Amino acid sequence: MRALVPRARRHGETLALHASGRLAGVLLAAPPGVTRFPPPPLASQLRTLLGQGLRVARRWQEVFQTLDAERPFEEHAYLATLGVEPACQGRGVGSALLARWLARVDAEGAPAYLETDRPENLPFYTRAGFAVTREIPVLGVPVWLLWRTQAARAGRRSAF
Numbered sequence: 001m002r003a004l005v006p007r008a009r010r011h012g013e014t015l016a017l018h019a020s021g022r023l024a025g026v027l028l029a030a031p032p033g034v035t036r037f038p039p040p041p042l043a044s045q046l047r048t049l050l051g052q053g054l055r056v057a058r059r060w061q062e063v064f065q066t067l068d069a070e071r072p073f074e075e076h077a078y079l080a081t082l083g084v085e086p087a088c089q090g091r092g093v094g095s096a097l098l099a100r101w102l103a104r105v106d107a108e109g110a111p112a113y114l115e116t117d118r119p120e121n122l123p124f125y126t127r128a129g130f131a132v133t134r135e136i137p138v139l140g141v142p143v144w145l146l147w148r149t150q151a152a153r154a155g156r157r158s159a160f
């Protein structure tokens with residue numbers, strides 16, 4: 001996260017929602033055309049390496065390489081991460097951040113893509129118009145790949 005956040009702020013989109021003056025949730029995304037954020041500066045890579053150790057750093061590299069290889073060829077907006085403070089979960093913060101980001105994505109007429117390794121999050125994303133395209137193992141852990149087409153967006157709009 002320490003390496004991802006500065007790069008997302010510089011090269012992508014960061015949405016934050018505050019509640020009672022405190023940070024409640026954050027969404028990091030890459031706009032259409034940004035296939036991936038550039039690698040972190042060497043100093044940041046070294047800090048991660050020293051902090052986590054070579055074995056863990058290698059495993060992270062394998063995770064990112066596997067996920068990168070699965071990214072759709074078609075240009076898309078990419079949800080890098082979405083997180084809500086545990087005390088604020090289940091109160092609409094994540095839905096609000098996702099809806100705000102998707103409104104921007106829809107305005108650009110782009111499809112959207114994300115991955116999750118949490119099956120409990122699948123209804124949260126499918127409600128927003130995402131559909132699971134594949135389930136793949138990453139280091140032995142199942143990961144779901146989700147895609148949101150413009151057709152899904154149009155369908156959702158007409159349903160209302």
Ligand SMILES: CC(C)(COP(=O)(O)OP(=O)(O)OC[C@H]1O[C@@H](n2cnc3c(N)ncnc32)[C@H](O)[C@@H]1OP(=O)(O)O)[C@@H](O)C(=O)NCCC(=O)NCCS
Binds near residue numbers: 116117124
């Ligand atoms: C997943 C997450 C972003 C959803 O944000 P949220 O603000 O808690 O969700 P909302 O209140 O807007 O919507 C609630 C829905 O989120 C889903 N959800 C997933 N994890 C949840 C949790 N820990 N608490 C509450 N809802 C959760 C459920 O589908 C829930 O729907 P339901 O009320 O019908 O059961 C948030 O719970 C979170 O940060 N979880 C931990 C980190 C994570 O999994 N990030 C996503 C990585 S892909």
